[in-house]
Amino acid sequence: MELVYTPTREDLVDAVRVQLRYGLFRWLRWVLPAAAVLAFLTVGLMLTGPGGAETGPLALMVSLGLVAAVLVPAMPRLVARLMFPMIERQGEHRASVDETGVRWVTGQSEVVGRWQLMARYAETPTQFVLLSADKSGAGVGALPKRAFADPADVDRLRTLLDRNAARV
Structure with missing residues (x-):
């Protein structure tokens, strides 16, 4: 045949999604969202716990949670953006x-x-x-x-x- x-870029995004689902990084689909939930739960505990929250650790946990939450859905497009110029x-x-x-x-x-x-x-x-x-x-x-x-x-x-x- x-x-x-x-x-196309979409071909590559689709292929990377499959690779992430069945390849070495398949664990990221579960670990990163779990890390985001844990980070946001920690932020909630820091805000509602006794003594108030310190700004530095609070900002760090919010940042880590956002990065973890955004990375999983964005990863196929990020990888495609890096690789597509060579393929094109x-x-x-x-x-x-x-x-x-x-x-x-x-x-x-x-x-x-x-x-x-x-x-x-x-x-x-x-x-x-x-x-x-x-x-x-x-x-x-x-x-x-x-x-x-x-x-x-x-x-x-x-x-x-x-x-x-x-x-x-």
């Missing part, structure tokens, strides 16, 4: 997917990922996101559904992925 597409410079991408794996070719690079490397995948409404077999999910590749001329090719790709990679 052949896909031809130009990656590569221009049009051509991906070939077959029983051996995936091969991405741009005007400046060529990457081959065998199924032993890209052993997991997730499907989002707009693309298939391939993840490396390691628990960190450090290796990520995206195959946008819009790259197919024939909508039936999306089903064929899903079938091929199901044969060669584990759906997460």
